[in-house]
Amino acid sequence: MMKESFSVVFSKVYQKMLFMVVFGYCFILLSSVMKSVYFMEFMLWDLGGMGLSINLLVDSIGVMFIGTIMIISGSVLMYCYWYMDDEKYFFRFMYLVYLFVGSMMFMILIPNLITLLIGWDGLGLTSFLLVAHYQNSSSLSGSLLTALTNRIGDGLILLSISLWGSVENMWVLYNFSGSFMSVFFICALIFGGMTKSAQMPFCAWLPAAMAAPTPVSSLVHSSTLVTAGVYLLIRAYPVMSKSGEMMLVLKLLSLFTLVLASSAAIFCFDMKKIIALSTLSQLSVMMFSLSHGLVYASFFHLVMHALFKALLFLSAGVVIHSMKSCQDIRSMGNCWANMPFSMVSMFIASCSLSGLPFMSGFFSKDMIVDLVYNSKINFFCFFVMMPGLGLTSIYSMRMVWMVSFGENKVMLGCLSVKEPMKLLIPYLSLGFGALFLGKMMCPITESLIYYSSSSLGEMLVLSILFSLGVVYLSVANWGKGPSYDHKKCSSFLFSMWYLELVTHVIKKMFFDLSKSIYEVCDKGMLETVGPKGVYWMSMKMSCYNENLQSNFFLKSIFFFFIVFSGMIFMMSIVI
Structure with missing residues (x-):
């Protein structure tokens, strides 16, 4: 009786999640024809000269982003009912995921800096609880690092609220019309967004958050937490553009993050950490394009990246779950024959991440690259940006090749968990966006920034070059892994240029200081007095x-x- 009732509830939940995905695509198509901007104010209570109201801003950018979140959330929630069905606290986990998604939607629609903190802090709190779901040492360490780093961004946003109120006498950030703005406010706003989006020097928490369950990783690293900072800076671009010095700082730090993440991913063997580092590199591409004034191109890449990155995480989660939680790509292999649907999804997502022509990721990345190179860019930025973008294809195809055709060292006679057919629904939901949504939305974005995409001949040439690279991988038998001296590279590249070690040292110093204060004050002077x-x-x-x-x-x-x-x-x- 319990199994029958659960199956009935399960089917109803699947139908609701599928409707959420369909409505998400409808919202994206609606945003393409939406020309008006609606600003609404709801008065909660009014007491003489004092009152409390909530402002809502509904425009094409907000509607498109909400549609993207609905697609990803619906697909991830369907995935959760397979991945997390044996968890003891399954419904508590699902309620936290719902709260996580609701906080992001609340942050998207709120233009007021004060009430925006409800969604902003809601993301930080729920992400801390979700990363610590497994309740072990690695989960606790990752959740604490995530929470402490994001609290820095929260403090900077609080500082920007006070500075903004002293200049504009209001807190509606998106209604900025002044000619003068404090550099301190712009600095606090930019670094607050960079902290949430894990840019240098706050990028160590993103790989540490991989201790969370895979559905959480697909939400945190695709459409919600890490893109919240980018979305805030996109909305606040008229304010940011008032300071050329801070835009230069944003450009340099994003370039440094791009090279750091790409070089670390080349020599990394943890599957989830490779995907996290690829997210870090793509976030830096968004920040770099934003520093050049390419607001719509940055947002277009944000939406496309959210779709194919969620698909990549879901397919990687199936492989890890089927391999008894093994995440080392050197030990995986021959997954193409055992998990064909997951491998096809992983290949599509990796090709879109690499910018293969005719994929959704190509249209957004090609637009950013062409517009940046046609603008005023110095040789240093060109020299740094090219390797960072080129390495994305290398480590993405390396991961797919080793997982699909490498040597399986897990020593399993059969997979511990078979690939269920029910996963085809989230795969198709996200795969459609990774394949076709970029081509559908590219003409709309081109009309906003007066840009013409690459011709069919150029895309065919790039596709042939990509195919030749894949053939070279098969001839070189890259499934065995690259040959290099681990001792020389592990201490530097594996730790993200020692940034993880520095972060852990700072975290240890913080906890030691907290312990000393606790012993001196709480257990010492305050206890005595x-x-x-x-x-x-x-x-x-x-x-x-x-x-x-x-x-x-x-x-x-x-x-x-x-x-x-x-x-x-x-x-x-x-x-």
Whole structure:
């Protein structure tokens, strides 16, 4: 009876999630024809001269982003019912995922900096709880690093709120019309967004958050937490553009993050960490294009990246789940024959990530590259950007090749978990966007920024070059892995140029300082002055009072007897 009832609920939930995906694509198509901007204000209560209201901003960018989140959330929630069905606290996990998605949608629609903090902090809190879901040491370490790093961004947003209110006397950020803006406000806003989007020097928390379950990773690293900072800066671009110095800082830090993530992913063997580093590199591409003023191109790449990155995470999660939680790509292999649907999905997502022509990722990346190269760009940016973008194809195809055709070292006679047919629904939902949505939305974005995409001949040439690269991989038998000296590279590239070590040292110093403050203040001075001191003084007074009152009656009678005897003796002498 329980199985039948659960199957009924399961089918109803699948239908709701499928409707969410369909509505998501409808929202994206609606945003393509949406020309008006709606600004709504809801008064919650009004008390004389004081009141509390919530502002909502509905335009094409917000509707498209909400549609993207609905597609990814519906697909990931369907995936959760297979991946997490044996969890003890399954429904608690699902409620946290719903709260996570709701916080992101709330942040998208709110233009007010103060009420925006509800969604902004909601993302940080729920991400901390979701990353710590498995309740082990690695999950706790990753969740604490994620929470502490994001709290820096929260503090910077609070600082920007105070600075913005002192200049504009309001907190509706997207309605900026002034000619002067404080550099400190722009600096706080940019670094707050960079902290949420894991840009240098706050990029170590993104790979550490891989301790979370794979459905959480697909949400955190595709459409919600890491893109929240990029989305905020896209909305606040009219304010950011007032400071050329801060835009230059954003450009340099994004380029540094791009090279750091790409070089670290080349020599990494953890599948989820490779995908996390690829997310880091694509976020830096968005930030770099934003520093050049390519607002719509950056947002277009954000939407396309969210779709194919979610598909890549889901397919990688199936492989990891089927290999008894093994994440080392050197130990995987021959997955093409055992998991064909997951491998096809992983190949499509990796090709879109690499920018293969006719894929969705190609249209957004090609637009950014062409527009950046046609703008004023110096040789240093060109020299740094080219290797960062080129390495994406190398480590993506290396991962797919080793997982699909490498040597399986897990020593399993059969897979621990078979690939279920029910996963075809989320695969098709996200695969459609990774294949066709870029071509559908590219003409709309071109009309906004007056750009003409690559011709058919150019795309065919690029496709042939990509195919030749794949043939070279098969001839070179890259499934065995690249040959290099691990001792020379592991200490530098594996730790993201020692950034992870520095971050862990800073985290350890923070915890040591917190422990010292706890021992000196909470368990020391405050205990002496506070409850323990009051308790000690009360005990002393109680003991003194107890000693004073012990045998008090007998002592009093003896005292009065001596006094009375002395008085009688004195009177007898006088008489």
